[in-house]
Amino acid sequence: MRSKELLEELRDRIVARHRSGQCYKKISAALKVPKSTVGSIILKWKMFGMTRTLPRAGRPVKLSYLGRRALVREVKKNPKITVAELQRCSREMGESCRKSTITAALHQSGLYGRVARRKPLLSARHMKKHLKDSKMVRNKILWSDETKIELSGLNSKRYVWRKPGNTVPTEKHGGGSIMLWGCFSAAGTGRLVAIEGKMNAAKYRDILYENLLQSAQDLRLGRRFTFKQDNDPKHTAKITKEWLHNNSVTVLEWPSQSPDLNPIEHLWRDLKMPVHQRLPSNLTELERICKEECFSFLIHVQTCQQFCFSVNMGCCVYIEEKKLTNDFSKWLQYNKE
Missing domain, CATH: 3.30.420.10 (Ribonuclease H-like superfamily/Ribonuclease H)
Structure with missing residues (x-):
């Protein structure tokens, strides 16, 4: 699972501290950013001269991180909610996407459509x-x-062995x-x-x-x-x-x-x-x-x-x-x- 990207302002602050002579360890402690992340941002600045996100290959995601979190909350609040209802919720949040996109996002969060297990309603x-x-x-x-x-x-x-396309004779009732x-x-x-x-x-x-x-x-x-x-x-x-x-x-x-x-x-x-x-x-x-x-x-x-x-x-x-x-x-x- 990909981690959440840092804000561009925070990345600029990392570069500014590096240019002022601070080491990676001090920058990491001051801004509470992992040392490896500090190194990656500075390396990117040295190579491309900027800190903003570079264009990525492939199709951009249609559902943002916050949009997916909102859908997960809806599912946990109401497990019986349908994908069509989730699609309407997503549209109301300003993120219009397909049902397959919503299903894939829920799968990434470990939520799958399953037959509900029955439990006696006991008072x-x-x-x-x-x-x-x-x-x-x-x-x-x-x-x-x-x-x-x-x-x-x-x-x-009853389970039987048969070849694909072959049927098993049965009697009605x-x-x-x-x-x-x-x-x-x-x-x-x-x-x-x-x-x-x-x-x-x-x-x-x-x-x-x-x-x-x-x-x-x-x-x-x-x-x-x-x-x-x-x-x-x-x-x-x-x-x-x-x-x-x-x-x-x-x-x-x-x-x-x-x-x-x-x-x-x-x-x-x-x-x-x-x-x-x-x-x-x-x-x-x-x-x-x-x-x-x-x-x-x-x-x-x-x-x-x-x-x-x-x-x-x-x-x-x-x-x-x-x-x-x-x-x-x-x-x-x-x-x-």
Whole structure:
């Protein structure tokens, strides 16, 4: 990065002191200019007989140093500002330049256009709720959620090797899919249910009626377990809440603006991988293989315990200066209390 040029008046003062007999060191100390700069200015005066800036090769810069600093301040003050708005700001300052010039100037200052990283907007009330839930997560919890499994592959991006110009055949909507409801705890997996038709609050209540309490009984959680679900409208509907209340099911409330820390997402991932390795040919076979693979999880209780422990690590957050951190040492200290 090029340094800022000295004023012509200051350069003339350097030459005047040199002509009066002062050495470079004394001139540097008196005018607070680096000794090397003093030498360069005097050498230029001896060669060309002047101190003003010589014409440079190439196109002159369209954006001055002060203009670039002003644009950087605007960006830091408002990171969402667009290049077009910055161009208008530059024009108002009397420095009209192209968008590419503004972008290049911001790049020189280390500022680049990037996709904004998402961060939950948490109030003090939300953080207190997270802290309360972190203590409750140690109790017996039955985690629950739904997932979609496609017939032709995982419903996520996949990378393949291919030559330029060649395409990879795909099927619209993944060739069909099924929706599953499941639950699990540190003791293992509960029932896995295929959802037929469109999921609504009434159907979700029926799934709970037929499978929730029986799953808790199969996992030997007793009647004093805690049920965890997210804030999907079907889960928080009036008829769902009434059924949970009438059956004395304790529901661990999911605070607003919460990241998705449900460990059942890991379970769904581990289920989908072996299912698609078996290459089901139709939806009926896909459902059968899903239930077979889910049943095999019953012998992997240690895996379920690891999933629950991982979410315990994520939920037990330490609140300091209204910020959430995942400091492991603070987590250990908190859990000893």
